[in-house]
Structure formats: C-alpha cells, structure tokens
Amino acid sequence: DAKTTQPTSMDCAEGRAANLPCNHSTISGNEYVYWYRQIHSQGPQYIIHGLKNNETNEMASLIITEDRKSSTLILPHATLRDTAVYYCIAQTGANNLFFGTGTRLTVIP
C-alpha cells in the first residue's frame, strides 16, 4: 500500500470551501485513493474514493492529479460539524485500511 502524506492540521472558515491535500507519490496503478473522517471518539466515516477520475458525491469532491501522485478532498461549504480528523488512504481495496495520523480540520465560526 502506498504511503500518504497529509498536513497535521488545517483551519477553515465556516461556509468556505475546505481543501485538504494528500500526497501519494508511490501510488501504483491499481490503488484507489480513499478518504475517511473521524469525529471525536466516533467510528471513521467513509467520504469518497476514486481511482483516476475526479469524483463527487453529496459530501465532497475528490480531485486526483493526472499523474495520480496527489489528490485534494474538497468540502464545498464547510460547517462546524465538519470539524474532524480526515484520513487519506491509498491502497488496492478489499484489504485492511492503513490509517496514518490524518489532518485535523477545524472549522472556525
């Protein structure tokens, strides 16, 4: 599984877009990029995943660079309830998920 690198923490103003970056320069062709988030003391919540193309769902958008070495998770209108630790994971799937330390996003009123 490819190693991912994320900033330790980020702040975002409420109502603004939150852009969370992730580097996965060693990702292989069959590895997906997954995003999960974990609100304090709760189980991780699946957000989105993708292989090559950009993806969008009701929660977020995932932008993957053409060389697939990095990606950005976009929360279009951050709310206070989006304050959480966000994990970027790159792996083939159907396997265990390797969580790093993630990015602690704080949405500020």
Place this chain on the structure above:
Amino acid sequence: DAGVTQSPTHLIKTRGQQVTLRCSPKSGHDTVSWYQQALGQGPQFIFQYYEEEERQRGNFPDRFSGHQFPNYSSELNVNALLLGDSALYLCASSSLLAIFLAASGDTQYFGPGTRLTVL
C-alpha cells in the same frame, strides 16, 4: 437499514481478564474487519473475516482472536488483558462479492466502536 452495530459501548476490565466484543455488519455485507485505535492514533488493523475464516491479520499477538458466524456477525476476543490493550475497538464491514462484481474498490463502513479500559 441499520448500519454497523457494536456492543457493548463501553467496557472496563482488569489486567489478566478476557473480553469479548461483538459486531453486526451492515445489511448485505459479508466481510468484517476489526481495528484497534489507541488514544491519539489512527486505527490499526487487527484482522478480517470472510466466510467464517480469518482472511488477513495485522501485527497483533495471538491473544487477539476472532470468529465470524453464519449470519456474518463477528466477535473479537482478547485474552490476558494488558494495560496497553485499552483502546477504542472498531468494527468495519464490507462486501467482497460487490467488490469482485463491480471492481470499484472496497468501501468499509465502520461501527461506533467499543471503548475498552483495562485497569
């Protein structure tokens, strides 16, 4: 449609005791994975069960064992508890059949966790 459920919510044990944690997967899912999350750390994979057999295992000692039942629910057992076993234990479910058919990558859905405190 119920999501992944876990019981109990909280548990307090003493060193040397044994504990059993339970998990019911999301409807339609056939695979259960267990994770341990120590305070301030990301979840760490313990093992995964499919068709009632351990399919994969992380770097955890044999004191950690599991079981999957015909209805896909699962148990995590920890023997000879140590203080360091205090953690949030998470269960995640997924569908391997869906993965093979759709080839769209695995999506694991997590339960709320069981908070184990070892004194």
